Amino acid sequence: MAAFASGAGFTASQAQTQAAVELETRPANCPPDVEQLGRATWTFLHTTAAYYPEKPTMQHRVNMLSLLRALPVLYPCSNCAQHLGENMKTHPPDVSGRAALSKWLCEQHNEVNERLGKDKFECTVEKLDERWKDGPSDGSCD
Numbered sequence: 372m373a374a375f376a377s378g379a380g381f382t383a384s385q386a387q388t389q390a391a392v393e394l395e396t397r398p399a400n401c402p403p404d405v406e407q408l409g410r411a412t413w414t415f416l417h418t419t420a421a422y423y424p425e426k427p428t429m430q431h432r433v434n435m436l437s438l439l440r441a442l443p444v445l446y447p448c449s450n451c452a453q454h455l456g457e458n459m460k461t462h463p464p465d466v467s468g469r470a471a472l473s474k475w476l477c478e479q480h481n482e483v484n485e486r487l488g489k490d491k492f493e494c495t496v497e498k499l500d501e502r503w504k505d506g507p508s509d510g511s512c513d
């Protein structure tokens with residue numbers, strides 16, 4: 372994907388268009404690229420955080436910490452895993468409850484967004500619950 376998008380002779384805009392076309396025409400049963408893997412992983416992590424207990428038991432906390440600490444070791448994008456591991460050293464996971472965990476993940480995701488030149492997400496419980504748990508109040512996702 373990256374090699375395709377940065378092919379010689381393309382302007383940045385042409386490369387983006389080509390990448391979008393490739394994404395649309397790529398068969399659904401291809402192995403995931405970095406973008407697809409990232410979207411699926413964020414979906415899993417944010418949704419799991421949205422349903423994490425307000426008052427987690429010690430076992431919940433231990434399991435969540437194990438899951439998050441495994442990512443810098445096991446996540447199959449080495450560059451992504453390395454960045455995450457470095458961030459987690461200075462900004463360790465907060466597994467003390469649903470709101471704190473959701474916010475921590477949001478901030479981790481925003482760090483990647485910023486690095487990739489994407490918009491940041493507003494890390495409030497209201498916005499996070501709307502996106503990952505309840506859907507918008509207009510009922511369009513019900």
Ligand SMILES: Cc1cc2nc3c(=O)[nH]c(=O)nc-3n(C[C@H](O)[C@H](O)[C@H](O)COP(=O)(O)OP(=O)(O)OC[C@H]3O[C@@H](n4cnc5c(N)ncnc54)[C@H](O)[C@@H]3O)c2cc1C
Pocket residue numbers: 405406407408409410411412413417442446450451452454455476477478479480481483484487489491492502
């Ligand atoms: C741990 C991890 C590290 C990664 N590191 C890299 C990297 O170093 N380099 C790289 O190229 N790619 C990396 N990725 C992939 C990258 O983050 C994106 O997933 C990928 O580029 C696809 O982006 P997207 O624009 O489709 O939406 P994504 O960034 O995947 O976001 C999916 C949806 O989440 C919502 N969202 C966006 N930001 C937030 C937030 N802060 N909090 C809550 N919800 C939000 C939005 O509704 C968005 O549509 C990483 C992924 C993960 C899981």
